[in-house]
Amino acid sequence: KQEVTQIPAALSVPEGENLVLNCSFTDSAIYNLQWFRQDPGKGLTSLLLIQSSQREQTSGRLNASLDKSSGRSTLYIAASQPGDSATYLCAVRGNTGKLIFGQGTTLQVKP
Amino acid sequence: DTGVSQDPRHKITKRGQNVTFRCDPISEHNRLYWYRQTLGQGPEFLTYFQNEAQLEKSRLLSDRFSAERPKGSFSTLEIQRTEQGDSAMYLCASSLALGEYADEQYFGPGTRLTVT
Numbered sequence: 001k002q003e004v005t006q007i008p009a010a011l012s013v014p015e016g017e018n019l020v021l022n023c024s025f026t027d028s029a030i031y032n033l034q035w036f037r038q039d040p041g042k043g044l045t046s047l048l049l050i051q052s053s054q055r056e057q058t059s060g061r062l063n064a065s066l067d068k069s070s071g072r073s074t075l076y077i078a079a080s081q082p083g084d085s086a087t088y089l090c091a092v093r094g095n096t097g098k099l100i101f102g103q104g105t106t107l108q109v110k111p
Numbered sequence: 112d113t114g115v116s117q118d119p120r121h122k123i124t125k126r127g128q129n130v131t132f133r134c135d136p137i138s139e140h141n142r143l144y145w146y147r148q149t150l151g152q153g154p155e156f157l158t159y160f161q162n163e164a165q166l167e168k169s170r171l172l173s174d175r176f177s178a179e180r181p182k183g184s185f186s187t188l189e190i191q192r193t194e195q196g197d198s199a200m201y202l203c204a205s206s207l208a209l210g211e212y213a214d215e216q217y218f219g220p221g222t223r224l225t226v227t
Contacts, residue, residue, distance in 0.1 A: 004153070034215065043115075043202060044154070044218040089153055096167055097142055097208070099216060101153030 002027045004092055006102035013080055014110050021075040021105045023090035028068045034099065035064050035075050036089045044089065048075070080109045115219035117203050123225045124193055131189045132222045136205030143186050144204040144216060145178055147171065154202055160186060161208065193226045200224075 003026045013019050023033070032051050036044040048057045048064040050073070056065040063076040073090055087106045091099035116135045124130050136143045142161050146154035157176070158168045162183040172178075175193075180186040190197055200221045206214035 032215075036218070041223070043117075043220040044204075046215060046217060049215045091153070097144065097159045097161070097206075097214075098156040098167060098169075099144075099146075099154075100156070103151070103153050 002030075002092060002094060002100045004090060004100050004102040006088075006090060006105050008105060009103065010106045010108075012108040012110065015080060015082060017080050017109075018076070018078050019080055019107070021077070021088050021090075021107070023073040023075070023102055025071045025073075025092050025100075027094070028071050030068065030092045030094055032093050033064075033066055033073050034091050034093070035062075035073075036091065038087045038089060038104070040087075047088075077107075080107075082109050082111050085109050115203055115205050115217055117201075117219040117222050119222060120220060121223045121225075123227065126193055126195060126226055128193055129189065129191045130193060130224065131187055132201055132203075132224075133185060133187050134203030134205075134219060135185045136203070137207075137217055140205035140207050140217075141183070142206045142208050142214065142216075143180055144206075145186070145188050146202040146204065148200045148202055148221070149198075157188075190224075193224075195226050198224055198226045 035047045050066040061078040087104040089104045091101040144159040145157040148154040160180040175191045202221045203219045204216040206216045208214040
């Protein structure tokens with residue numbers, strides 16, 4: 001059974017700092033991995049999708065990496081801003097359509 | 112088309128009542144998913160459709176829950192005889208699955224259900 005774990009559960013950093021969020025999964029047989037952002041009481045916004053054959057994806061200040069063999073992914077946020085404050089979720093997709101989510105990392109960026 | 116939409120956004124109901132939620136996916140997306148999220152947790156998969164066919168159901172989807180996607184477009188999720196434990200955010204997502212390509216799921220704003 002696939003399990004996804006995100007560490008840390010919460011993180012507080014000063015504005016401008018670079019930071020890394022971690023995601024690990026127990027079954028390396030994944031099709032893709034998605035990182036999402038969720039603001040309080042809102043739906044999920046897709047940030048990056050990494051196909052199983054890829055090692056990383058970049059979008060603006062965000063960079064996500066994937067190491068299937070070790071069951072790990074990281075989301076790197078450069079030059080953090082207060083507007084980055086949110087919960088970040090990672091999710092993996094196996095050979096069925098469903099996503100299996102971690103519990104999320106709640107990020108606070110202080111001005 | 113601006114994305115996945117869900118209606119209603121909020122629903123308060125009394126225990127034992129039936130509720131129905133609607134999801135409109137992104138146009139031409141052939142897959143539609145339902146997830147449930149409780150406070151402080153990641154979303155949990157409930158069920159998904161490819162076109163009209165319901166391809167997978169989680170064991171979380173008890174016999175009080177039923178989902179339909181009658182014409183391969185919008186979908187409804189009905190909960191019968193609601194219980195307080197059904198209180199959660201119900202999220203809908205859609206994607207375009209083409210062959211072996213691993214599709215990206217896009218989520219709606221969710222329906223917040225409170226059972227009193």
